[in-house]
Amino acid sequence: MAIDGENKQYEATTFFQTDDEHTEVMVILYDLTTVLKVERMQADFLANASHEFKTPLTAITGFAETLQGSAGEDQSIREQFLQIISDETKKLTLLVNDVLSLSKIKHEPDRNTEERINLYMLVQEQWQSIQHLVIKNDIKLVNDIPDNFEVVTFKNDLTIIVKNLLANAVKYNRENGQVRLSAQKTADHWSFSVRDTGIGIPTNQQARVFERFYRGDESRQKTIADGTGLGLAIVNELLAKHQGNIKLNSQVGVGTTFTVIFPNK
Numbered sequence: 001m002a003i004d005g006e007n008k009q010y011e012a013t014t015f016f017q018t019d020d021e022h023t024e025v026m027v028i029l030y031d032l033t034t035v036l037k038v039e040r041m042q043a044d045f046l047a048n049a050s051h052e053f054k055t056p057l058t059a060i061t062g063f064a065e066t067l068q069g070s071a072g073e074d075q076s077i078r079e080q081f082l083q084i085i086s087d088e089t090k091k092l093t094l095l096v097n098d099v100l101s102l103s104k105i106k107h108e109p110d111r112n113t114e115e116r117i118n119l120y121m122l123v124q125e126q127w128q129s130i131q132h133l134v135i136k137n138d139i140k141l142v143n144d145i146p147d148n149f150e151v152v153t154f155k156n157d158l159t160i161i162v163k164n165l166l167a168n169a170v171k172y173n174r175e176n177g178q179v180r181l182s183a184q185k186t187a188d189h190w191s192f193s194v195r196d197t198g199i200g201i202p203t204n205q206q207a208r209v210f211e212r213f214y215r216g217d218e219s220r221q222k223t224i225a226d227g228t229g230l231g232l233a234i235v236n237e238l239l240a241k242h243q244g245n246i247k248l249n250s251q252v253g254v255g256t257t258f259t260v261i262f263p264n265k
């Protein structure tokens with residue numbers, strides 16, 4: 001049934017009663033649209049997750065079995081295959097961690113409390129925590145956030161948001177590129193932006209980058225960087241939890257800016 005242009009699904013139960021004079025009909029309609037939508041999303045998530053787990057697992061099993069055969073006697077082959085097994089195991093760990101983070105946001109009660117946080121310092125700390133990526137791509141951080149910029153929010157959640165956006169700005173940057181951070185406050189909200197000088201996101205992919213397991217064509221094909229396709233989905237879920245918002249502005253070959261907006265407390 002279509003209502004206001006939206007397709008709705010109902011379960012209908014009818015009761016019918018009649019006597020000499022009257023006929024009564026009662027129709028009870030249950031709106032199942034949301035329940036069915038959630039069920040579909042859960043089924044999609046499971047299918048996608050299984051697929052993503054299967055790829056590294058197949059590689060690990062395949063290379064381990066080959067090593068058990070005569071190929072394992074050749075030292076250079078052994079080293080090469082063990083490296084692949086180690087890389088694929090790391091991918092699985094990333095995947096498990098990201099799936100667990102997503103599930104926690106949805107299902108675990110929030111034990112964090114709000115606290116006053118210096119955003120400039122938080123960015124500096126998170127930049128340090130992704131040094132392995134920074135060094136690999138030789139990226140420079142320009143932190144234009146004033147060093148006394150303070151906000152009141154949930155530290156763990158803001159940390160994950162900042163870390164995921166910084167990691168992407170580094171992973172999808174060009175060599176010797178730059179990541180510039182800025183922040184603003186107005187009467188009713190505060191925001192910060194992460195701007196990179198990277199590969200950019202084609203217009204037709206921009207709406208999809210927040211979907212679970214979505215990875216851009218470039219990221220998949222060129223294997224520029226490891227990833228699970230869950231980083232921005234996690235950012236999005238965390239922002240929804242705090243009535244926050246995220247905007248994306250990007251130009252292929254020029255760079256991408258993500259702007260995160262929080263209401264003032």
Ligand code: ADP
Binds near residue numbers: 172232256
């Ligand atoms: P992951 O980085 O693990 O692939 P994300 O959910 O963090 O997953 O991002 C989804 C996709 O969005 C990435 O695969 C990439 O194609 C694109 N993307 C995200 N951030 C950027 C960025 N700063 N510049 C270019 N592309 C990006």
